Amino acid sequence: MSTWIDDNDGVYVTGIGMHAYQFPSETPYTHLGLTAVRQALADAGLAWPQVNSAYIGTTSIGMAAGRVMLRHLGSTGLAVTQVENASASGSFAFRQACLEVARGVSDVVLAVGVDKHGDGRRAADKDGLAHLSDTANVPAVKFAMMARTYLRERNADVASMAQVAVKNHGNASRNPYAQYRKPRTLEQVLASPRVAGDLTVQQCCPRGEGAAAALVVSGRALRRLGLDPKRCVRVRASSTCSETPETAYGQAAVDLVRSSAQSALEQAGISAQTLDMLELHDAFSVEELLYSEAVGVCPPGEGASFLMRGDSRIGGRCAINASGGLIGMGHPLGPTGIGQIAELTRQLRGEAGERQHSHARWAMAHMIGLGSVAIAHVLSAPDA
Template structure:
């Protein structure tokens, strides 16, 4: 028997440079807030799942002990940028199978520990040994996409403009100022064709959601909730030699399976939080999710179809480009945004009467894979 699983609360801290905070210091405040909002006590919690990539040993246990939470299973999950969303998938699996009733999912990361620059990748990877870094990977994708389609650097800038406009409405975003196309194009070059404002910032942050089964939701029913209609986790397709970098199979396959699991189509979505680590990603994922035909994603951004008042609002939070990208926390923060939108708690950035939301986050940096992991969730508002 498969149980329904519901998100019954969400909390996070503003993403940014929290240099004086530890992993514990980042995660405890939203953990306390999420439990309080859900009406859940420590004795109600059956398991805790914690996503992070650079937190070290027993990060989850170090966080939980600060609120006196012990004995329950605490699972630490590392799946690169998909860590938090993978932790969510594990919690959903346990509840949907009837193993537990209440789970806490924490995503946390402190990237200021590295002092700036590109994030470290696995030293033994053959491409990393040759000097590959993630800005270069996405820059190659962008170069190929601009060559093969009608997209231009101005379109990449439009994506950043949209992200910053959305982020200006989000009190949790790392960047809350709007920018123009001209400012984006004139910013410092990073990796051709990207300028600095086409790249997500590094920073620190934490987000927490509380999940419940049907019976637990009824018991702790004071908070609004959303139903998890699909939870899909894929690992990357192995291919040596040439591959089309503008068509990441892992995201195409994950989206296909998520739509099938939820019983909906792309046109049903009211909002999407997707992995826009660099501006080109948004165009590529429009196509992967079936929002546009191959090579035609630029039509959506040029025509305003993916902002407020359009067909589907993409990254109403500001996305990684504006909200920031503390990698282990990003997937859970996306889910928090979906929760606030579907329960009418998103404030100035509230979408008009949304029913369906999708979140998407990938983790990469491994030679031979399109990405190492991809996690997609689809949520339905509960009226």
């Protein structure tokens, strides 16, 4: 099945770069972003003047952040577009890069996510309407309530949910770009301070800062530019949607994940069972259990069992959040979605070192933004 993503002889990730995620510092955002961009250029073997266009995913820096940053590489006249869509900002910047390449507008496009810890003010706080309660829009409260429902309906215990954090902190401890780099035991996760309900600090993602970059190139341009096809990961699908009316508390986010993931899988022409890897939004531990079921890598009701059997670990049936996920790697917002793409590109190339998943050929990167938008990308290994 051929779709728009196959136009222009396909869409490929040819270079990736990262600035490690970290706690808020005095580091200028330009340094964070340019570190990632320079790495991506070196990784691809491309020069800055060869880039035709750039999309910048960011939430907290301010207007025209991309042009201010990129002028330090040289003013080449390229098109620059800033993208903001909450936690999914980087993912949507990457999608725009893919669209531009597939449609033949440009042959080489940069997608970069960069953020500092800003004030985090949301448009919903400026809509002029009174909130139902002070906690109605507090994510930790919402997901703590969803966790209670999930554990009750699945007849699972709190420890099984906390094992998500144990796994992801363990993965992050082997990731040089992660904000947290210490493995955690189940006892440590459960004993960390409570945030809301059964969610403890170590089951919640940290905010911070960092950057991630990906260079997207058309298949037609690969040969002209002399790029190594063995290191070019193909983008097989890109799908997005927004919320529909909620049928039960918290169900909207799960429905979003299911709908966007299914659409991406159909576009790629594969089933969820084909996926070897999945990077997803685990700002809170229960999300990984809910969304692994929604994506379809495990049957409904078996997210906790899938985890406890080791099926979601590196080397398992489908490695989930091998990077450490948002819980371990961190969640600086703008870079997060492109950081997922960078992780999966390394894995699909076989370059992830001690985090390498042994049979990585098909992967999905999935993000949501404030529970109201969702986006999924499917990638495949160069020889898939």
